[in-house]
Amino acid sequence: MAKTIEEINQKIKKGNVVVFTAEEIINVVKEKGLKKAAEEVDVVTTGTFGPMCSSSAYLNIGHSNPRIKLGGGKTYLNDVPAYTGFAAVDILIGATAMPDDDPRNRTHPGEFNYGGGHVIEELVAGKDIRLEATAYGTDCYPRKKLETWINIRDLNEAVLFNIRNAYQNYNVAVNLSNKTIYTYMGILRPELGNATFSSAGQLSPLLNDPFYKTIGIGTKIFLGGGIGYVAWQGTQHNPTALRTDNGVPKRGAGTLAVIGDLKQMSPQWLVGTSFVGYGTTLTVGIGVPIPILSEEILGYTTVTDDQIYAAIVDYSDAYPHLKSTIVGEVNYAQLKTGKITIQGKKVPTSSFSSYSKAVEIAGTLKQWIISGKFQLTQPVASIPGVESGVTFKPLKERSIQS
C-alpha cells in the first residue's frame, strides 16, 4: 500500500509515526521482510558529518549611520575576506577563504589554522566577530571606512547556503609516489602508506535514495543542528556516474545545494576545519528524512556498507592531472575494518567523515520526527536523475591569444 507524505505528516501530528535510522532499517527489513516493513515504516532518517568545502554563509549586517556601501569595496570578518559583490550591506563568507596575510603554503605544508569555516563556526557560537570594511563612498553611501564588532543575534539575516554538500559517494585517496603529500583527503603517506575516505556509507543521505525519488528541491532536512532545505542539486551533480546493478553509485555522483537559517544552528554541527598543506573548510552535519512511499523506496534505504563501492584514486598523479585511471575499487565494509589490501599490500584506512556523528544526526532527526517537531515536505521539483543525461564536465580550456 503506497503512502503519501501528507499521510505521514498526519501520523507525525497524531504521534504514531514509525521512524528508523538508515542503520536500524537494515535489520528491521531483514526481520519483517520488505513488504511488511514498507507498510509499517513511515520514515527512514539518514545522516552525514564531513568536511564540505563549498559551504558559505551570507549576512545582512544592517545599515550604519552614515551609510556605507560594502558592495564593490573590501570587507573582512576576523581578517578573513568576505565577498561583497552585492548591495550595500549584504556579504558572503566562504568556508575556504583565509586572511590575506596567512602564509598559505609558502612554507609547505602550510597550517591553515583559521579561515571562513572558522568564522562561520564562531558566528554560530554567538561570538563577536570583528568586521573591517573599506568602501569608495557615494553621494547616498558616503562612509568609506567601518570597523565594528558584529554578533549573529543583531544581524538581519544570517543564512547558511552551501552550493555543494552531501556528496553521493566519494573517492578513496592513496599516494603512489615516494613522498608524503598533503591533500583535502588528508596527509597521504608515500607508497600506499595509508588510504583515506569520506562518506557515511550506509547512513549517507543520497546513498539511501540513489535515484533521487524522494529527495528534491524543497526537501526539509537537518542542517547544522537546525532546520534547512534542499535548495537545488549541488554543483558538480553527476547522476550518470558509474553505478552497480542495484543502482548504487560507485563514484562521486549526486550532490545537494542546501540552505537554512544560521541563527538556529549550532557550532556542534558546523565545525571550522583545517587541512594541513591544503586549506580551511567547514565540517557540516546534514540529515535527510526519506519518506517510505513504496517498497522500492524502502528497498533502497536497506543498502549496506558492503554493497557500496568506491574508487581508489592516486592523489599524487591521477587526481591532480585529471586522469580517469583508478587503482581499484573497495567497499565501505572493507574500509571500515581499518585495513584494506591494495596491490597485495595491507594499507591502513581512516575517514574524514565521522560515522559516530552521522549516527547521532540520523538519531536526532528521528527524535524530531517522533516528537512531532519536524514534519516532512513534498519536494516542489526533482533534481536531475540518471535519465536527464546530466554529466560532470571538465573545463574546456581555450587559448585567449587571437
Next chain:
Amino acid sequence: MISRKIVLHFPRRLVDRPLVYHLIKDYNLEFNILKAQVTPAEEGLMVLELKGKQEDYDKGIKYLTEAGVIIDALSQNVSRNEQRCTHCGACITICPTGAFELDFVTRKTKFLDKKCIVCGLCIKGCPPRAMELHF
C-alpha cells in the same frame, strides 16, 4: 619494576652535560629515548621511557631534578579537546605509534595516551584541531 614516560626540559646551561648517562650508571635504570631535540638558542627537550625499580626510579628523578632538569609526566603533554573532537578518525593513520584506535562498536576514536610519544604529528593533522600540545 615500573615503567613511565616522562618529558625532560633541560635549561640551556645543562644541555651539554651527560645527565641521562648517570641514570644507567648510578641508578640502574633502563631508558628508551622516544624523542630528543636541542637547538642552539633554545632549551633541550627529551622524551624518555624510564624503567627500573621504584626506589631507583625515585632516586634517578631526584638526581635529575636537583641538577636543574624540569620533569613532566608525558601524558600531560598531548591531550584531546573532547569538545572539538568529531571522531572522524583522521588521526588513526597519521599517528606513528598507533595511539589512536577506532572502537568498532561505537565507531568513535579512542586516544590511548600511554602509546603517545608526543611527536606532534596529530596536532596539525587533526582537521578540527582537537589535539593539543602542552609544554
